[in-house]
Amino acid sequence: MIGVGNAWRGDDAAGLVVARRLRDRGVNAVAIDGEPVAIMDAWEGAEAVWVVDAVSSGAAPGAVHRVDVTEAELPHELTRTSSHAFGLAESIELARALGRMPARLVVYGIEGASFAAGVGLSPAVESAVGEVVAALREEVEMCTSRR
Amino acid sequence: MSRKSKTIKTDFLARVEGEGAMLVKIKDGALEDVQLKIYEPPRFFEAFLRGRGFTEAPDITARICGICPVAYQMSAVRAMEQACGVEVDGQLRALRRLLYCGEWIESHALHVFMLHLPDFLGYESAIEMAKDHRDLVQRALDLKRVGNEVMTVVGGREIHPVNVRVGGFYRSPRRSELQPLVEKLERARETALEAVRLTAGLDFPEYDYDYELVSLSASGEYPVDRGRLVSNRGLDIDVTEYPEHFVEEHVPWSNALHSQLRERGAYLVGPLARFVLNYELLSEGARAAAVEAGIGPDVRNPFRSIVVRSVEMVFAAEESLRLIAAYEQPDRPALEVVPRAGVGHGATEAPRGVLYHRYEIDAEGTILDATIVPPTSQNQKAIEDDLRGVVARYLDLPEPALALRCEQTIRNYDPCISCATHFLTLEVERS
Numbered sequence: 001m002i003g004v005g006n007a008w009r010g011d012d013a014a015g016l017v018v019a020r021r022l023r024d025r026g027v028n029a030v031a032i033d034g035e036p037v038a039i040m041d042a043w044e045g046a047e048a049v050w051v052v053d054a055v056s057s058g059a060a061p062g063a064v065h066r067v068d069v070t071e072a073e074l075p076h077e078l079t080r081t082s083s084h085a086f087g088l089a090e091s092i093e094l095a096r097a098l099g100r101m102p103a104r105l106v107v108y109g110i111e112g113a114s115f116a117a118g119v120g121l122s123p124a125v126e127s128a129v130g131e132v133v134a135a136l137r138e139e140v141e142m143c144t145s146r147r
Numbered sequence: 148m149s150r151k152s153k154t155i156k157t158d159f160l161a162r163v164e165g166e167g168a169m170l171v172k173i174k175d176g177a178l179e180d181v182q183l184k185i186y187e188p189p190r191f192f193e194a195f196l197r198g199r200g201f202t203e204a205p206d207i208t209a210r211i212c213g214i215c216p217v218a219y220q221m222s223a224v225r226a227m228e229q230a231c232g233v234e235v236d237g238q239l240r241a242l243r244r245l246l247y248c249g250e251w252i253e254s255h256a257l258h259v260f261m262l263h264l265p266d267f268l269g270y271e272s273a274i275e276m277a278k279d280h281r282d283l284v285q286r287a288l289d290l291k292r293v294g295n296e297v298m299t300v301v302g303g304r305e306i307h308p309v310n311v312r313v314g315g316f317y318r319s320p321r322r323s324e325l326q327p328l329v330e331k332l333e334r335a336r337e338t339a340l341e342a343v344r345l346t347a348g349l350d351f352p353e354y355d356y357d358y359e360l361v362s363l364s365a366s367g368e369y370p371v372d373r374g375r376l377v378s379n380r381g382l383d384i385d386v387t388e389y390p391e392h393f394v395e396e397h398v399p400w401s402n403a404l405h406s407q408l409r410e411r412g413a414y415l416v417g418p419l420a421r422f423v424l425n426y427e428l429l430s431e432g433a434r435a436a437a438v439e440a441g442i443g444p445d446v447r448n449p450f451r452s453i454v455v456r457s458v459e460m461v462f463a464a465e466e467s468l469r470l471i472a473a474y475e476q477p478d479r480p481a482l483e484v485v486p487r488a489g490v491g492h493g494a495t496e497a498p499r500g501v502l503y504h505r506y507e508i509d510a511e512g513t514i515l516d517a518t519i520v521p522p523t524s525q526n527q528k529a530i531e532d533d534l535r536g537v538v539a540r541y542l543d544l545p546e547p548a549l550a551l552r553c554e555q556t557i558r559n560y561d562p563c564i565s566c567a568t569h570f571l572t573l574e575v576e577r578s
Contacts, residue, residue: 035306090274094274094277097274097277097281098277098281098285099281
């Protein structure tokens with residue numbers, strides 16, 4: 001599991017918090033800042049990967065989006081297009097072009113309320129984090145018990 | 148195609164660092180106006196440096212850019228040390244140069260392969276290019292990572308390094324920490340040499356321009372972290388004389404100040420200028436690669452800057468290897484720097500060109516005034532001159548091809564709009 005985010009920008013830390021809590025529960029989880037090569041490196045050798053990141057799509061704060069991107073692109077409404085910044089969607093498509101995709105890749109997007117400078121999650125996002133941790137424990141459990 | 152009037156307009160320039168736009172107005176088949184519009188919001192760094200301690204400048208100004216933070220740190224520490232009468236030399240200076248070479252590799256690899264090469268190979272983006280050139284893009288990413296690793300080992304982390312201070316470093320690396328970089332840098336040099344061969348074989352638009360080229364110049368070494376300011380038209384000044392020779396002015400269409408030489412106007416900084424003015428000082432392998440690529444000090448075609456950047460990647464890898472081989476851990480990681488009232492100037496070679504800082508501090512070291520002139524500010528006039536020249540020459544190209552050629556022209560400069568905004572979108576208006 002890979003949590004992506006910036007610890008100093010409010011709800012942007014959601015993915016990092018999910019990673020920390022899953023690591024405490026024995027899941028192979030890492031927290032990274034979203035640099036594209038770092039994301040690919042982080043999933044190197046893994047068969048099934050879950051990426052959790054905060055999103056700003058216009059949905060209600062705390063809303064949880066789950067997208068299986070193994071075959072499909074991340075939908076545009078979940079990604080902010082920028083002329084210069086390389087986001088999660090671009091990192092995934094670059095990995096696909098380079099043949100560096102894991103066999104299974106699922107993205108969880110947690111809708112943030114505030115991305116202002118500062119530490120701490122807003123209540124809606126805090127509760128969504130709990131929800132995603134529970135859902136991921138279940139998914140990981142199902143995935144590993146099948147083997 | 149009829150020679151009518153039209154406007155070519157790109158509202159959001161892609162594959163540049165920051166937010167900008169371009170406007171080209173063509174009237175009755177003749178070029179009327181060209182504007183490089185920098186609308187990235189103002190950053191206000193110079194204002195909020197006032198009242199801060201002189202030791203804070205390297206960490207605050209590093210935040211101006213995520214791609215070239217080392218350039219900001221180096222120009223800041225140079226200026227503060229000059230104000231306080233301290234010269235950092237020997238292995239501490241060698242470490243700074245090594246850190247800077249890491250940034251050159253990381254920044255040039257990003258621009259050459261991910262931002263500029265898709266223009267030449269006919270792809271919309273690096274991702275599209277990667278589908279057909281998987282191995283090339285993977286090696287480019289590996290090359291960039293070596294630059295990042297140098298920055299991590301010397302600077303403490305790859306983006307916005309935390310180990311740089313006025314006087315030197317918080318901690319100097321042991322020899323054994325630098326050693327693992329050697330093998331990686333040797334591979335980086337090989338990839339950079341391949342980049343020179345690849346880019347030398349590209350098709351370049353026919354366009355030469357007689358620029359005034361400005362770069363640092365230091366005796367016996369390719370300019371990176373210090374030197375006098377020189378040009379191919381006789382400029383040869385100490386950095387302290389910068390304000391007497393260069394002036395910044397505001398133009399209504401850009402949030403980035405336009406910089407020019409008081410006496411002669413537009414000039415160009417960056418890889419092309421450094422290469423032309425310091426060709427003899429390139430490392431042996433880098434110069435041999437340039438010779439093999441068929442470019443020498445007479446190069447004036449800005450599109451060939453992609454080859455020059457590749458040559459500079461070879462240089463940066465070789466220079467890093469040289470510095471590591473000669474490295475001995477210094478006794479102290481930093482010299483003591485006691486503040487005194489005065490003014491300090493610092494200029495270093497950011498990957499995009501000369502980055503100038505000037506600070507006035509009081510006896511306690513509090514910053515009273517700050518001026519920062521980034522390379523993209525200095526290149527704006529040259530970029531607009533190039534757009535005029537390129538549009539005039541390729542006026543008859545169909546619209547999408549002309550717009551693309553204009554964008555490619557801008558990308559020749561690897562403009563860092565976020566840095567320059569104190570700025571990019573393309574409009575061509577034919578009326």
